[in-house]
Amino acid sequence: MAYTLGIDIGSTTVKVVLLRDREPIFEKYERHYSAVREKTDEILTEAAPLLDGAPFSVAISGSAGLGLATEANLPFVQEVYATSRVVETLEPDASCVIELGGEDAKIIFFDGGIDERMNGSCAGGTGAFIDQMATLLDVDADELDRLSLEAKRIYPIASRCGVFAKTDIQPLLNQGASKSDIALSIYKAVVNQTIAGLAQGKKIRGRVLFLGGPLYYCKGLRKCFADTLGLSEENAVFPSYARYSVATGAAIYAETTEGTVTMRELLSRIRTAKAVQTTELLQPLFSGAEEYGHFRARHQQNAVARENIENYTGNAYLGIDCGSTTTKLALISDDKKLLYTYYASNRGDPVEIVREQITEIYKKCGDRVKIIGSAVTGYGEELIKNAFNIDFGIVETIAHFTAAKFFMPEVNFILDIGGQDIKCFRIKNGAIDSIMLNEACSSGCGSFLETFAKSLGCSIEDFATRGLFAKKPVNLGSRCTVFMNSSVKQAQKDGATLEDISAGLSISVVKNALYKVIRVASADELGKNVVVQGGTFYNDAVLRAFEKELGTNVVRPDIAGLMGAFGAALYSMRASESGIISPEALASFSHTARATVCKGCTNNCSLTINTFADGRKFISGNRCEKGAGIKTSGEKLPNLHAFKRELLAQFGDFIGTRKDTVGLPLSLGMFELLPLWHTFFREMGFGITVSKMSTRRTYEKGQFSIPSDTACYPAKLMHGHIAELLENKVDAIFYPCLTYNVDEHLGDNHYNCPVVAYYSELLNGNVEELADIKFLYPYLNINDQKELANELYTFLSERFENIKKRDVSRAVKAAFGAYDAFEQAVRAEGERAVKYARDNGKPIMILAGRPYHIDSEIGHGIDALANSLGFAVVSEDSVYHLAKMRPVGVLNQWTYHSRLYGASFFATENDDVQLVQLVSFGCGVDAITTDEVRAILENDGKLYTQIKIDEIAGLGAVKIRLRSLIGAIEDKK
Amino acid sequence: MTEKNYVPFTKEMISEYTILAPNMLPIHFNIVLQFMRDRGYTVDLLTEDGPEVAETGLKYVHNDTCYPAILVIGQFMRAIESGKYDPHKVALVYFQTGGGCRASNYIFLLRKALKKAGYDYVPVISISFDGLEKHPGFKIDIPTWYKLLYGIMYADLIMALSEQVKPYEKRKGEAAELADKLSLEVAAHMKGGVGGKRAEKMMRDIVKRFAAIEQDRSVKKPRVGIVGEIYVKFSPLGNNNLGGFLVENGAEVVLPGLMNFMLYCVYNKVEDYELYHRGNWFFYQAVKIAYKVLLSKQKSIAALIEESGIFRAAEPFDEVVDIAEKCIGRGCKMGEGWLLPAEMLSLAEHGTPNIVCTQPFGCLPNHICGKGMMKPIKEHYPNANIIAVDYDASASRVNQENRIKLMLANAKVEEVR
Numbered sequence A: 001m002a003y004t005l006g007i008d009i010g011s012t013t014v015k016v017v018l019l020r021d022r023e024p025i026f027e028k029y030e031r032h033y034s035a036v037r038e039k040t041d042e043i044l045t046e047a048a049p050l051l052d053g054a055p056f057s058v059a060i061s062g063s064a065g066l067g068l069a070t071e072a073n074l075p076f077v078q079e080v081y082a083t084s085r086v087v088e089t090l091e092p093d094a095s096c097v098i099e100l101g102g103e104d105a106k107i108i109f110f111d112g113g114i115d116e117r118m119n120g121s122c123a124g125g126t127g128a129f130i131d132q133m134a135t136l137l138d139v140d141a142d143e144l145d146r147l148s149l150e151a152k153r154i155y156p157i158a159s160r161c162g163v164f165a166k167t168d169i170q171p172l173l174n175q176g177a178s179k180s181d182i183a184l185s186i187y188k189a190v191v192n193q194t195i196a197g198l199a200q201g202k203k204i205r206g207r208v209l210f211l212g213g214p215l216y217y218c219k220g221l222r223k224c225f226a227d228t229l230g231l232s233e234e235n236a237v238f239p240s241y242a243r244y245s246v247a248t249g250a251a252i253y254a255e256t257t258e259g260t261v262t263m264r265e266l267l268s269r270i271r272t273a274k275a276v277q278t279t280e281l282l283q284p285l286f287s288g289a290e291e292y293g294h295f296r297a298r299h300q301q302n303a304v305a306r307e308n309i310e311n312y313t314g315n316a317y318l319g320i321d322c323g324s325t326t327t328k329l330a331l332i333s334d335d336k337k338l339l340y341t342y343y344a345s346n347r348g349d350p351v352e353i354v355r356e357q358i359t360e361i362y363k364k365c366g367d368r369v370k371i372i373g374s375a376v377t378g379y380g381e382e383l384i385k386n387a388f389n390i391d392f393g394i395v396e397t398i399a400h401f402t403a404a405k406f407f408m409p410e411v412n413f414i415l416d417i418g419g420q421d422i423k424c425f426r427i428k429n430g431a432i433d434s435i436m437l438n439e440a441c442s443s444g445c446g447s448f449l450e451t452f453a454k455s456l457g458c459s460i461e462d463f464a465t466r467g468l469f470a471k472k473p474v475n476l477g478s479r480c481t482v483f484m485n486s487s488v489k490q491a492q493k494d495g496a497t498l499e500d501i502s503a504g505l506s507i508s509v510v511k512n513a514l515y516k517v518i519r520v521a522s523a524d525e526l527g528k529n530v531v532v533q534g535g536t537f538y539n540d541a542v543l544r545a546f547e548k549e550l551g552t553n554v555v556r557p558d559i560a561g562l563m564g565a566f567g568a569a570l571y572s573m574r575a576s577e578s579g580i581i582s583p584e585a586l587a588s589f590s591h592t593a594r595a596t597v598c599k600g601c602t603n604n605c606s607l608t609i610n611t612f613a614d615g616r617k618f619i620s621g622n623r624c625e626k627g628a629g630i631k632t633s634g635e636k637l638p639n640l641h642a643f644k645r646e647l648l649a650q651f652g653d654f655i656g657t658r659k660d661t662v663g664l665p666l667s668l669g670m671f672e673l674l675p676l677w678h679t680f681f682r683e684m685g686f687g688i689t690v691s692k693m694s695t696r697r698t699y700e701k702g703q704f705s706i707p708s709d710t711a712c713y714p715a716k717l718m719h720g721h722i723a724e725l726l727e728n729k730v731d732a733i734f735y736p737c738l739t740y741n742v743d744e745h746l747g748d749n750h751y752n753c754p755v756v757a758y759y760s761e762l763l764n765g766n767v768e769e770l771a772d773i774k775f776l777y778p779y780l781n782i783n784d785q786k787e788l789a790n791e792l793y794t795f796l797s798e799r800f801e802n803i804k805k806r807d808v809s810r811a812v813k814a815a816f817g818a819y820d821a822f823e824q825a826v827r828a829e830g831e832r833a834v835k836y837a838r839d840n841g842k843p844i845m846i847l848a849g850r851p852y853h854i855d856s857e858i859g860h861g862i863d864a865l866a867n868s869l870g871f872a873v874v875s876e877d878s879v880y881h882l883a884k885m886r887p888v889g890v891l892n893q894w895t896y897h898s899r900l901y902g903a904s905f906f907a908t909e910n911d912d913v914q915l916v917q918l919v920s921f922g923c924g925v926d927a928i929t930t931d932e933v934r935a936i937l938e939n940d941g942k943l944y945t946q947i948k949i950d951e952i953a954g955l956g957a958v959k960i961r962l963r964s965l966i967g968a969i970e971d972k973k
Numbered sequence B: 001m002t003e004k005n006y007v008p009f010t011k012e013m014i015s016e017y018t019i020l021a022p023n024m025l026p027i028h029f030n031i032v033l034q035f036m037r038d039r040g041y042t043v044d045l046l047t048e049d050g051p052e053v054a055e056t057g058l059k060y061v062h063n064d065t066c067y068p069a070i071l072v073i074g075q076f077m078r079a080i081e082s083g084k085y086d087p088h089k090v091a092l093v094y095f096q097t098g099g100g101c102r103a104s105n106y107i108f109l110l111r112k113a114l115k116k117a118g119y120d121y122v123p124v125i126s127i128s129f130d131g132l133e134k135h136p137g138f139k140i141d142i143p144t145w146y147k148l149l150y151g152i153m154y155a156d157l158i159m160a161l162s163e164q165v166k167p168y169e170k171r172k173g174e175a176a177e178l179a180d181k182l183s184l185e186v187a188a189h190m191k192g193g194v195g196g197k198r199a200e201k202m203m204r205d206i207v208k209r210f211a212a213i214e215q216d217r218s219v220k221k222p223r224v225g226i227v228g229e230i231y232v233k234f235s236p237l238g239n240n241n242l243g244g245f246l247v248e249n250g251a252e253v254v255l256p257g258l259m260n261f262m263l264y265c266v267y268n269k270v271e272d273y274e275l276y277h278r279g280n281w282f283f284y285q286a287v288k289i290a291y292k293v294l295l296s297k298q299k300s301i302a303a304l305i306e307e308s309g310i311f312r313a314a315e316p317f318d319e320v321v322d323i324a325e326k327c328i329g330r331g332c333k334m335g336e337g338w339l340l341p342a343e344m345l346s347l348a349e350h351g352t353p354n355i356v357c358t359q360p361f362g363c364l365p366n367h368i369c370g371k372g373m374m375k376p377i378k379e380h381y382p383n384a385n386i387i388a389v390d391y392d393a394s395a396s397r398v399n400q401e402n403r404i405k406l407m408l409a410n411a412k413v414e415e416v417r
Helices: A036-051 A065-071 A079-090 A127-136 A141-148 A162-174 A179-199 A213-217 A219-229 A242-254 A263-272 A289-300 A350-365 A381-388 A396-407 A445-455 A460-468 A481-493 A498-518 A540-550 A560-574 A583-587 A640-649 A670-683 A696-705 A713-727 A754-766 A768-772 A785-797 A805-839 A862-868 A876-882 A895-909 A926-939 A956-972 B026-038 B051-060 B067-081 B102-116 B142-165 B174-191 B196-211 B230-234 B242-248 B258-276 B281-307 B317-324 B339-349 B364-369 B371-380 B397-416
Strands: A003-009 A013-020 A023-031 A057-061 A096-100 A105-109 A115-118 A208-211 A314-322 A326-333 A338-345 A369-377 A413-417 A422-428 A431-437 A530-533 A591-597 A606-612 A617-620 A661-664 A687-690 A732-734 A774-776 A844-848 A872-874 A913-920 A945-949 B018-022 B042-046 B090-095 B124-127 B223-228 B252-254 B354-360 B385-391
Touching (some): A003 A036, A003 A065, A013 A036, A013 A242, A023 A036, A036 A065, A036 A263, A057 A242, A079 A105, A079 A115, A079 A242, A079 B397, A096 A179, A096 A213, A105 A179, A115 B397, A127 A162, A127 A179, A127 A213, A127 A445, A141 A179, A141 A213, A141 A219, A179 A219, A179 A696, A208 A219, A213 A219, A213 A242, A289 A540, A314 A350, A314 A381, A314 A396, A314 A560, A326 A350, A326 A560, A338 A350, A338 A560, A350 A369, A350 A381, A369 A381, A369 A560, A381 A606, A396 A422, A396 A530, A396 A560, A396 A956, A413 A498, A431 A498, A431 A956, A445 A460, A460 A540, A481 B397, A498 A540, A498 B051, A530 A540, A640 A862, A661 A713, A670 A687, A670 A805, A696 A713, A713 A732, A713 A768, A754 A774, A754 B371, A785 A805, A805 A872, A805 A876, A844 A862, A844 A876, A844 A895, A862 A872, A862 A956, A876 A895, A895 A913, A895 A926, A913 A956, A945 A956, B018 B026, B026 B042, B051 B067, B051 B102, B067 B090, B067 B230, B090 B102, B142 B174, B142 B196, B142 B252, B142 B258, B142 B281, B174 B196, B196 B281, B223 B230, B223 B242, B223 B339, B223 B397, B230 B354, B242 B354, B242 B397, B258 B281, B258 B317, B258 B339, B281 B317, B317 B339, B339 B354, B339 B364, B339 B371, B354 B397, B364 B371, B385 B397
Parallel strands (some): A003 A057, A096 A208, A413 A530, A661 A732, A844 A872, A844 A913, A913 A945, B018 B042, B018 B090, B090 B124, B223 B252, B223 B354
Antiparallel strands (some): A003 A013, A013 A023, A314 A326, A326 A338, A413 A422, A422 A431, A591 A606, A606 A617
């Protein structure tokens, strides 16, 4: 009898399989909560009696197993490799394997040579992602699965990484979307991520095997995979050993290794193996209890006075902060004493929580206390305001500033780290001078700590306390939370304790805020009077890490987590009578939410219609007034994004005199050059098909052929446009390689970015169907009409019949005429918009980015949102010519970016003009432009606002940003 | 336009200032810097590694900037603040390519960082083929370029041979020691002039001395090519000592030399004229000649290597140029551009199907030229075993190594088959 043992140690679980003559006699799957060695030891000890001292061969696998294998000098087999072996042995007719683990996703293709793929470093979160999302919905993973099976609709949720998805889910929750619909949407996001991130152009077909823990446990996820891939029942295989595939593979691999061990030997080797330390260690937060004592005492001074509500008689003011993950309430007296507070997770239903709380407050108030002012702030502001007739809805920045001033009148810097947001405001001359909010990519800081604590099996309070006296905090980096996940994995492998990880995470959160969001180089930049707040700062470890990193003491109010609500309450003191829902109305209050899709325009916003007991309705999720069912005032504010879309729509499909039809993908650089190429091919007599403006569906249509999951969303959408043109049976598709863009003499050069310039090369290599048509992507120089005509003539005459040099020259001339006319029209409309705004006293917003940001799927309708907030919206390419170009501090060598700098100068030259920069996630060039545009604006005392956009569909965060901008402008006046 | 008010490196500074250079390729930079010292400059190579480098970089540059910029700027800032130098008596030198990739902005990011830290008086010298800026005290004329190129050829040779010996040497570390020693010898040797029979003799001697290292070649080890963005491809600081990791795990590293990149830059100038009609005719003729000269030198060194009977020479560059056509146009010239897939194709064609393609996280050209070319390369070479690895200030080493291990697991199977 031959025994072989396979141990698979992943990021979250340990799996052990013992085979006797390849038959499993022992299988175990358990979470290790980062105690890798202990858990392995425990499971092996449990298996020992079965072996009764017999020798066996062994192999270890898994991401956390690598370290242990090296240290204990045991054979290691890479987990994907192990899976391949087990599938080849057990399921020889499988054509593809999809395996989801705790934090890894893998696809193995067996058709046409083995091709194994793992998720890249940005695709963090599969099993762990599902866990995180379940936590967000306040259910466990089983419940999430059950919920998903009852779903009626799917919301688009960003699938790139967990942090993005959270940004999408949070507003849905706050708007009252049903948990079951969200559950299925989460699964759909996982499926999309796996396909887009890993299949990379290769079709998943034939007999597909689904492996790994999450796919074993989540029935809804399995169904979702099978449905999306269109697999028949016999071709979607979910084997019983799904959880143990890697461990089994390791056990099979063990046969090929040299030497055997007994269980006693194995255990002793694991126990005595010396842990190799590769994780970097940091200084402890506190030297000991004494230092911590001083620290506590110092911070306890920043306390607000309390008064017992049971004894108080008089007026009161209510502040509500309906945040992304928590709901906070504060009731204060006439002399600003706290009467009542509430702070808790909103459990996905903030309306219900606020109802409970107001009821509770009324009960406590009796007839003695009268609420004469109320205000609400935060993500759920509008919903709560409507539901309970709150007097004021105020933007978060104003609420927080109001509260911070209470504790430190001369405050000059406020940092707020909440569940999902980091907000920083710099205060100058008593007004908000600049606002920095975390980009979607690094959000989730507070909730990240909490989710992590839970995944390690302890409460956030306990987790934080244990970090305080960590001896050797681990350095986990300062990037996005997904990276931190991976770093934690590594630290665990290196034997870091829960204490060390807790302290390390606190330090990471702080560094992330300081260097990524605020972008400081030294503490001096923050000024002397710093107030820190937000629920995350209750965590003494985070507070201490912050003070240590800055090298200065800061003020943390004892109500750090209630500052929004407290500030709202203070704000509402300007009222003398409140219209807040009466106790009677509250008693019969009820609320239902229904999801639907707005048909008002092509944005197709996902709407949630909230209906209250008295029949009132509140609609959320809309970008413009139309969706909210509000009749517009008839005044249509200028919107250059909409104008350009309409202008481009004139270059539509065309029936030519030739038999061939050329497809033009309306994507990336085509947003700039469509008038040019459309006119050229029309003049040449070709038929033309132009792909439609993108929708979410466009992305899904093309996601199967995307090779790089970290490319920007505009690039990914290109795949959908190509797919659409192919569906339309075009004979050719044209998207040229343009190293150089048009030269507008604004910079030192006039490049395109590499993605815009060469995306066709990638398409040619990854979209198989392009081989069936003529894919035209010549390298062209568009700055010399004569040369261009020559090149196009040579290129086209090799591919089409009857191309005449004279016709090409004439067509090129016409093409440039059309392009110039287009550009002129855009600039003229820009001038008209500016004039209109001035004549009508409207503020102007330059919604600046790239030409392709006008695409409604890329820009997510932010232009309409800005209009609805009262701005006349112009684009960077419609106003850059109105300012004098000045030198900039970086190499100014890309056409699109030169316009951006020009537009920034225009903003600095005019008081009524604000610039908001749209930045696509993953845009490398914008890492350079954003700092420069910020510098240009701030040098002239202007506010800089940046909006990072990706697949994210929810506009809640964007709205807060734009409203903060309005608030800050008004404040400045 | 870009701000042109930069601090120039003046002639007077030559004798007083210490020039700091970041380390990308230890052997190459040692030779080249020695050569600068011979011309009267005081030069220090920055070799600091460890987590503080990236952390300092993150403080001074936008965190989404490419990893090489974060590391290099981190290294510079730490050196300036170390107290080892008088900040008023240092200058920084950095090698960069121009072009549409954001890497052409490194110098400006570095200046911004200096400004942020209050060192805006420190001169920054960029060395580039595009001759982006003028510094009276730092000029590179044609004979100097020629000498520099020789230095690179020597260094490429030493690097290639040492990688071929490392996995087989009986005494661990011997090849690396010899490489260090030779880089000093070469620098001294070049004082007496470059080129001609003298150079040929020196090169032959280098081959002989590597061949003389005691080696056990009884078990063939899988060859693994490293390609990618130039900094993370070469710099151990940038790629977590990828080369060392591969050798430890039983592989032989094949590292296409810096000369390929030089030839690529020169070739692009030719292509720029022919394809985009940029530059003048005389310049065009000059670079065409330069290209031919470099190519013939590369070929003669290759012949020397093959003579040994033990070592393999890399494929000549004109073959690399031709093979690119299998999947990409040579007009694609930002970053490593077409060279990247061309090197992968060339490696796969010549018995090195195992490849690590390295890039900084979010590298723009590599979306197209790296990850975007995997599929077509595998179509041409079904046995190609390529893994793309992203490097980043916070990317986890476990993740990277686990993926490389997967590639290695399959590489070993290739050898058995």
